[in-house]
Amino acid sequence: MIRAPELYVTNYHRNFTGVSATIASITREQGKTLDLRLVGVPLPGAPAPITRAEARRLSRTPPPGRACSIWHVRRDPEMVSAIWARDVLKLPIRTVFTSAAQHRHSAVPRWLISKMDAIIATSESAARFFPEVAAVIPHGVDTERYHPAEDRRAAWAGLGYGGEQGVAIIGRIRPEKGTDIFVHAMIRVMETNPGVTALVLGTTKSKNRTFFDTMKAKAADTGLARRILFPGFVGHDALPKILRAISLVVNVARYEPFGVVPLEGMASGTPFVASATGYYRELSAGGITGTIVEPGDVAGTARAVSELLADPARIERMGVAGRELAERRYPIAREAREIGQVYDRLWACER
Secondary structure: OOOOOOEEEEEOOOOOOHHHHHHHHHHHHHOOOOOEEEEEOOOOOOOOOEOHHHHHHHOOOOOOOOOOEEEEEOOHHHHHHHHHHHHHOOOOEEEEEEEOOOOOOOHHHHHHHHOOOEEEEOOHHHHOOOOOOOEEOOOOEOOOOOOOOOOHHHHHHHHOOOOOEEEEEEOOOOHHHOHHHHHHHHHHHHOOOOOEEEEEEOOOOHHHHHHHHHHHHHHHHOOOOOOEEEEEOOOOOHHHHHHHHOOEEEEOOOOOOOOOHHHHHHHOOOOEEEEOOOOHHHHHOOOOOEEEEOOOOHHHHHHHHHHHHOOHHHHHHHHHHHHHHHHHHOEHHHHHHHHHHHHHHHHOOOO
């Protein structure tokens, strides 16, 4: 007979999103100390998943030494599944929901969230949209997986993208992520920086295909098709290599719930330019690890990128500061430990 695990981590979304990336990262860390199962869609580096039906079957029996199992959910369909298992099937489980959203949820998600046994917010800004949260726990980063390069320029050259320096935006290609802000800003930057190559890394949904094509055409129309590149999705193994090789990561979203890419850049010794949304201002530590610009500000983004590229010594100083802050304040082990404290209170029948 298979033993019931302590923790079920759900991932029902078939596309790999920012939420998926954070689930994969924290699940890999939690698996070091907890008996857990991933439920739903596979994630890179995470344990092979079980089905929802298997999770419900295993949840009929509490894990050894526990009165219940915990289902940790992060999306609306996952909350529905957990509530059904707990309240309709009467399975001995408790539910935890993590939210990064910095806005008021619509009516149905608010009702679902109200049924959770514990809510974790990833920032104080996110916490303000709930009457009560169990904890505010920012996302962490795996500082072993993400680490600085011994020689940034050599690492960049080894990737084969061309140019002497790399700058990248990483995430879904769509207006909300500010892909157009990045492309237009880099066109300005490249007027005086002939050695810079820009990478637009991420996938595009069909509804944003026209937007994607417009960005590629803009690069081509300005004669920069070989310097503003669109390589597509960044795989699990490729991302750390890119982040420690580029000189800057630029995430200038119009809206971002949290945003872990600049944090991964910090752990990689790479500073960032990011918009004043999500958790970016906190990560910048007052300009020590990154530069903050206003959302939608093409000129401000271009200026910030140009100023940093013109001062390689400053890039290295900011990279060292970012690495130190990532190790001290944002290690993934800290995130797992603090989430575990929420679990412990639920297992002790505290609310």
